[in-house]
Amino acid sequence: MDITPERQQAANDLVAATREVMLAASVTDMDLDEMRAAERVLTEVARMLGKRARPRVVRAPFDGPATARSAGPDHPWPLFAYNPLGIPLQIHFDGDGATARLTPDALYEGPPDLLHGGFSAGLMDCMLGVLIQAQGRRAVTASLDLSYLRPTPLDQPLDLRSRIAEISGRKITAEGWIEHEGRRTVEARGLFIEIDGT
Incomplete structure (x- = not known):
């Protein structure tokens, strides 16, 4: 930066x-x-x-998640620190997995008193993608499949988790889920394609 x-x-x-x-x-x-x-x-x-503006939002350094991962689980990576439209997360890394905790508020409402499914998808894309980034790999989302298992409430703590499921050449498969009180509300599986760094 x-x-x-x-x-x-x-x-x-x-x-x-x-x-x-x-x-x-x-x-x-x-x-x-x-x-x-x-x-x-x-x-x-x-x-x-x-009055004075840059053309784009301030971007965090690409190697930030990898640096946080190497520092250990007590050094989280702050996602969307510079973009108010992004849902802010403190992502903790542990081996091939990542975790975060979020208490969504009224800004993220879909059905009454529940998290919007589109925000769930965005959260899962972030959890999976940043975990891959933390491995030092530059990859883009090729597909993201979600299963909505039960309603995800607002104004209550949610646990977000992700893990690397498989790496085959340039293809990386990652899985993630959202939990409320120990029960999964959303599950996700994503395919990411590694690209050349630019």
Whole structure:
């Protein structure tokens, strides 16, 4: 990453604050005048932030997950630290597996009080893909199959897990799942194709 550690931390803090605003805006029950006042403040903040902009979101270094994996399970990899649209995860690596814990809020709702299935798919793609990245392999998702076993609740801790199932040449198969209170709610199996580093 081509920015200083201080700027990295400031960007991370700004994104975290933005997520707080996103959630608050989604669930607010303020009076109409208060909502309009808040909208004007946020519009001004957007103008201020947009005065100087890079063309893309700050990207974390490719070898970050591998570095975190080599440091041990007490050194998680922070996913989506610089993008408020990504679901933030602290991914812990252990051998050929990875784990994370998430308590999804109202921003990720699909059916009432439940996690949206599309977000489940995104979480699984991240858990599998970052695990492969942590092995030092650069690969892209070729296919991702999900089975939705039971409803996944909001506002309760979920455990996310992934593991490498098979490596055959450039093809890497990984499996993952989401658990609530020890019971799987979603299972995923992905095929990833290793590509040349660029």
